[in-house]
Amino acid sequence: MKIGHPLAEVFGFPPDNFSDMAERYRINRLCPYNNKVPSCTKDKALDPLGVCSVTTGEDIAITCPIRFRQDWLVIEDAAKFFFKQGVSWTSLQEIKLKDANGISAGNIDFVLAAYDEQDRIIDFGSLEIQSVYISGNIRMPFHYYMEDRKNRSNMTWTQTNVRPDYLSSSRKRLVPQMIYKGSILKSWNKKQVVALHKPFFETIPNLPVVEPEQADIAWMIYELNLDKTLNQYNIEHIQTVYTCFEHALEKIVTPAPGPINDFIDTLQKKLDEKLNNQPDAPALNDIINC
Incomplete structure (x- = not known):
């Protein structure tokens, strides 16, 4: 359904959901999706930006990584890729990863660790959750809605242009994570999972696919x-794409080159502009050589 503002979910519920539960979460600024604390802490702990996902007309984009934690399906799905059935395992959050020089390569969102009967770790895999950056000011329509929710749930918002920025999300977050953290995990022969929303995955180049048994990285895609009965969105795992780490990384970081003639045309235009706009005053070299 097309709406005239960018808010798809506010504190876990569509803006036009005024059930007792939805209002309780909004009034108390709570997170329904297993944040590390009961409250929403997105952007600012004392003034959280309680927008889980945004809409650009009919399409929705998940903008908060916590949104993927609904019912912990993402953890369960990752474990099925990492471990055989019957293995004891648990999940550990925000684990710092260091390189050979002791320099931090960043924190891993989740490490799923399998352990034996003596509680010793026997295997592990990493799970990174990729939400999308936002271009434009989302806090303004969020505050405007929260001030008068029932009268503004179907508002038309034109003051700021809010949209998901998939390109920046890939270049500034996904690619660096794969290069630094992913390369270390690959050197240890440990499997990796990247969880992301379907619209985000669709902006990534087509990845070379392998059989699940051959894969060391799985792209788990959610929608x-x-x-409509509860007027609430539920997250669903719709597809897993299995790849080899090196081939996937090479495909993602290598841009598809455009025609060289287009670039030459651009150079020619710049050259023509420069040559046709030479200053009338003599150059410094001309003065010195006189």
Whole structure:
């Protein structure tokens, strides 16, 4: 359904959901999706930006990584890739990863660790959750809505242009994570999972696919589906793409080159502009050589 503002979910619920539960989460600024604390802490702990996902007309984009934690399906799905059935395992959050020089390569969102009967770790895999950056000011329509929710749930918002920025999300977050953290994990022969929303995955180049048994990285793709009876979105795992780490990384970091003639045309235009706009005053070299 097309709406005239960018808010798809506010504190876990569509803006026009005024059930007792939805209002309780908004009034108390709570997170329904297993944040590390009961409250939403996005952007600012004392003034959280409680927007889980945004809409650009009919499409929705998940903008908060915590949104993927609904019912902990993402953890369960990752474990199925990492471990055989019947293995004891648990998940550990925000684990710092260091390189050979002791320099931090960043924190891993989740490490799933399998352990034996003596509680000793026997295997592990990493799970990175990729939400999308936002271009434009989302806090303004969020505050405007929160001030008068029932009268503004179907508002038309034109003051700021809010949209998901998939390109920056890939270049500034996904690619660096794969290069630094992913390369270390690959050197240890440990499997990796990247969880992301379907619209985000669709902006990534087509990846060379392998059989699940051959894969060392799995791309787990999720979608938000609206329960019209409850007027609430539920996350659903819709596809897993299995790849080899090196081939996937090479495909993602290597841009598709455009025609060289287009670049030459650009150079020619710049050269023509420069030559046709030479200053009338003599150059310094001309003065010195006189």
